[in-house]
Amino acid sequence: MAQDDPRTLVSTQWLAAHLKDPDLRVVDASWHMPAEARDAKAEYDAEHIPGARFFDIDEIADLRSALPHMVPPVEKFMSRMRAMGIGDGHQIVVYGASGAFSAARVWWLFRLMGHHDVAVLDGGFAKWKAEGRRIEDLPPVVRDRHMTVRRQNQMVKDVTQVAAASKLGDYEIIDARSGPRFRGDVEEPRAGLRAGHIPGSRNVPFNELLNDDATMKTPDALKAVFEAAGVDLSKPAITTCGSGVTACVLALAMERFGKSDYAIYDGSWTEWGAFPTLPIATGEA
Template sequence: MQRDDPKTLVSTDWLSRHLRDPDLRILDASWYLPDMGRDARSEYDAAHIPGARYFDIDDVSDSRSDLPHMAPPIEKFMSRMRAMGVGDGHQVVVYDGAGLFSAARVWWLFRLMGQVDVAVLDGGFVKWQAEGRDVEDMPPIVRDRHMTVRRQNQMVKDVTQVASASKLGDYQIVDARSAPRFRGDAPEPRPGLRAGHIPGSRNVPYGTLLNADSTMKDPAALKAVFEAAGVDLSKPAITTCGSGVTAAVLSLALEIIGKTDHSLYDGSWSEWGMFPTVPVETGPAATGDN
């Protein structure tokens, strides 16, 4: 079943039909962890969807922060998008080279900046290539375009807000990391961080929301995954992960099932795991906790 929604998720068929639309802007937002052994920029230079611009998650970020790829100030986002020729009146489609991994982070970032006409390519560049669709190695011709930004502060949370939510239980915190990392059984990929999870959080590894071909599961199946993990969907949600990238896969899935009261903890475990004053739990999520 195709679930084409230009505000959340579109299929490769949809993108192929709209590829020449004058107001379509395609972004390659590939980003990889060091242990993946891949170079996102060189892969983009070698082959990308026709017309795609490269979106560097580490560059379009807050350079004043010691934390990785935190959301940038409004002015920086606007200037980077102008330079990429992305602005008002454009339909944006974001993809990545892993299937559905980092593209959702850029979807969330656009939503944070008040942009709603943005979707993730379901199955990403992997599916596009597997289907034998056109690729190119030439950079697109870019013309400046102004973007009006209205930051949606309710879509992001900081460590103080998350600590309060953990203590009060008035939000459902959902962690996209792997189960061993959530339990504290596996070491964190970033040095110096404690192991475990935010007290009261639930674990929904982002991969459990995807099919074998890295496309997103259908809405009923997504809802079932959240419920099986003990997520209370009646509460507003805060998504989290290692550094705020795969948390956005959870945010996208929540949006797809019609849950709009979600925010993302931008610092995620890169921040929480290093803060000595906030509590850490280990083991599986306890039943009946907040």
Template sequence: MALDDPKTLVSTDWLEMHLKDPDLRILDASWYLPDMGRDAKAEYAAAHIPGARFFDIDEISDQRSSLPHMAPPPEKFVSRMRAMGVGDGHQVVVYDGAGLFSAARVWWTFRLMGKTDVAVLDGGFAKWQAEGRPVEDMPPVLRDRHITVSRQAHMVKDVTQVAAAAKLGDHEILDARSPGRFTGDEAEPRPGLRSGHIPNSKNVHYRTLLNADGTMKSPDALRAVVEAAGVDLGKPAITSCGSGVSAAIINLALERLGKHDHSLYDGSWAEWGMYNDLKVAKG
């Protein structure tokens, strides 16, 4: 059971208790890989937590980039949130249909924009439904709400910064992909990408941070997982994955541990695996 913290993670009990709070905003941030065979928007239309708005990770992104769902420019984030009625003074709770997967990416996006009153729903929509809690299929009534943001540049890293960190060893680079993809034994799902990992990175598969029911492990258990992967928690951390979605699960876990010096490599393997002049390690 999550120790409820409206800045990181809240339980289904907590959310149901606060469902009628006027300053609460709930976001359905479901997003699936093509091989998952699920349609996030259709599932949202069919059933969602009462009052939830749909946060489209692919659309609320920097579409000037050729890389998938890069973090949106602040002005785009502001315009989308304003139209969705998400603004200053709101407590935001983000969930997804997979349990705890893409919701962490949206939590990180809010953090990147300087908004800290945001939490992920532990166990997501699957747990909410399994417990027989209320759902609806009506879209919420939206009213514009003013929102101010302050982009926290230290929370995101680009390829040059990650290459420097890999060479200098002054950060821990944590890769959330599966062990097979990390070692290079498994092919990448995106065509044209090399296999392997960023030199000097450590594998912390995002699933190892979660319980079987899709909830996040306790802070003590998270610490044990991270330390078992050989991670030095004394160094600042950079997280990475296939395209910057599951990496944010590590950022959320680190925040739960009370570690605040962490950032996310937004281009992740979709970028690193594409350029032949960037070194790749295997095994």
């Protein structure tokens, strides 16, 4: 079991012990790939951890962008959090249906907005349920709470910045997609995207950072996965994936072993793969 850290990762045992703390807020950030045809909100309505609020990754986003679930404007994030009763002074625990898959994205969003007392629930809702812990189908009692936002611009990169990093090699670009997708051996799940990866990037599939029960590996084991993939950890990192979700699992893993100079490429392959003028590479890194 991973060591509990209220700023990165906490166990189901830790959450059960703190569930009634007055300043604890639990967030259900479940999200599924479109091909899975699952309704995360309907599943939340049917059962969730007591007191949990539902965080809609696709709605609490910049809907002006054609790209999916891009970082929301600061004002929108603040208003949605206030409506959810989440604000200054709260310890936040984010969980997803299983493991860190989508929960890490919301963990990173809170950190991007300057809120650091936020952790992912190790193993997610699946582990919580498997242990027979309490669940409910009741909506939470919400009281408005102001949230101060100090956006950390260095934690997110756009396509121009990533293209420069690819050319200059001054960042390690790390791709969280599966090996076959990274190499360009299979078609992308989103129609119209080219296959391959950003030139100069390394491949650390996010599921290699997890144990069989979807809990996260120890910090030393996490670091070893990055090193085995040829990542130069002395350089600042940019993480990427299909649409900016599992890239955040890599960010959480790096934070766990003490590396904090990372940023997320928010558009990820959904953006890069759609631009015919951007270079792509195939095969191994």
